[in-house]
Amino acid sequence: MSTVLVVYGTRTGCTSGIAEKISETLAALGMRADVRPAEDKPDPSAYDAIIVGSGVRAGNWHGSVKEWVTANADTLRAKPTALFTACLTMGTSPEKSDEVRAYTDALTAETGVVPVDVGLFAGMNVPKTFSLPERLIMKLMKAPEGDFRDFAAVAAWADAVAPKLGLTQ
Numbered sequence: 001m002s003t004v005l006v007v008y009g010t011r012t013g014c015t016s017g018i019a020e021k022i023s024e025t026l027a028a029l030g031m032r033a034d035v036r037p038a039e040d041k042p043d044p045s046a047y048d049a050i051i052v053g054s055g056v057r058a059g060n061w062h063g064s065v066k067e068w069v070t071a072n073a074d075t076l077r078a079k080p081t082a083l084f085t086a087c088l089t090m091g092t093s094p095e096k097s098d099e100v101r102a103y104t105d106a107l108t109a110e111t112g113v114v115p116v117d118v119g120l121f122a123g124m125n126v127p128k129t130f131s132l133p134e135r136l137i138m139k140l141m142k143a144p145e146g147d148f149r150d151f152a153a154v155a156a157w158a159d160a161v162a163p164k165l166g167l168t169q
């Protein structure tokens with residue numbers, strides 16, 4: 001049975017929900033999937049493959065996830081690794097997927113981690129989950145409110161990425 005570590009960074013719980021869905025989907029395919037926040041600094045070395053994802057602030061992954069990728073870059077370069085980003089742009093303007101894919105370009109260039117795939121998922125704009133300054137920023141940007149997560153799309157990506165990661169039952 002293949003083992004996969006799903007690491008995530010979140011501010012509101014949006015991305016942890018997506019990470020859990022990825023893990024559930026892989027478990028249903030017969031793999032052992034562990035989900036951990038980047039803040040826990042999980043050790044990826046014992047796993048067959050890694051999936052890492054983050055929510056976004058101003059075009060950037062959360063610092064804790066970037067730090068985890070950088071700290072574990074040697075391992076991630078040596079094992080099949082996939083990335084995913086959860087953000088509002090994919091919920092409101094999915095045609096801007098190239099812009100969202102580029103959110104991870106600097107991190108992959110700096111670390112040399114070459115992902116087998118990058119999942120791009122719609123996130124949330126639920127004001128009560130944000131700090132007051134964040135709420136004001138979103139209001140000024142006139143960002144549409146709602147939970148835009150599409151868990152069927154997340155599951156479809158997890159199904160498709162499993163063979164790319166070399167995962168087997």
Ligand SMILES: Cc1cc2nc3c(=O)[nH]c(=O)nc-3n(C[C@H](O)[C@H](O)[C@H](O)COP(=O)(O)O)c2cc1C
Pocket residue numbers: 009010011012013014015016054055056057058059060086087088089090122123124125130134135137138
């Ligand atoms: C201050 C702020 C800045 C944001 N910047 C972006 C952005 O640059 N691009 C984007 O698509 N979404 C942006 N978002 C939306 C978040 O990525 C979205 O809410 C996502 O669901 C966050 O996931 P998380 O709570 O799991 O970190 C921003 C949200 C806030 C509050």
